[in-house]
Amino acid sequence: DTGVSQDPRHKITKRGQNVTFRCDPISEHNRLYWYRQTLGQGPEFLTYFQNEAQLEKSRLLSDRFSAERPKGSFSTLEIQRTEQGDSAMYLCASSHGMVEAFFGQGTRLTVV
Amino acid sequence: AQKVTQAQTEISVVEKEDVTLDCVYETRDTTYYLFWYKQPPSGELVFLIRRNSFDEQNEISGRYSWNFQKSTSSFNFTITASQVVDSAVYFCALTTSYNTDKLIFGTGTRLQVFP
DSSP states (O other): OOSOEEEOSEEEEOTTOOEEEEEEOOTTOOEEEEEEEOTTSOOEEEEEEETTEEEEEOTTSOTTEEEEOGGGSOEEEEESSOOGGGOEEEEEEEESSSSOOEEOOOEEEEEO | OOEEEOOOOEEEEETTOOEEEOOEEEOSOSSOEEEEEEEOTTOOOEEEEEEETTOOOOEEETTEEEEEEGGGTEEEEEESSOOGGGOEEEEEEEEOOTTTOOOEEOOOEEEEEEO
């Protein structure tokens, strides 16, 4: 499968715990995005990488959130001290330049 | 500011009916791109189409067609002879940023096609 891959698909965690999600983009894509989607809403932009450089972060991305893309390949999104409001689907997408972004199937986070 | 509005929250049709999903966008930029994505129950967003602001030609792809009208800031999507497999949430999205291409999504329209 050469699409965007996200792991895990589902994560249930207790409030206050840290969680980390992984995204493997399509191999030749230099751009990688993280979005968050809550129930009944469209995805909202969180952050963007071009190669290994994180070029933009949304105001939605509080200081509890951190994202990395070492060596411009896979990316991780970590949420520290999770809160119930963090429960959402976290979507990763990749693209090559100004073309359509391809999305992964997402990681559904539930904070209990 | 940029914004995408999908006023139809949910639409139900019977198989073989035609259905149009509305999308209205707001932007002050003269160069922008519009998209439609399909999100089936599996959760993955599937790309359907991209249009740039300089190309107002309507497009047809099989049972799908898109009507882009700058005068009304609309980019509507029509499915002809709908099928049960078309059941999904459909999102319209906008990008105006050359630097990041980040997408601004509408709230989506849930389409249910009944047999």
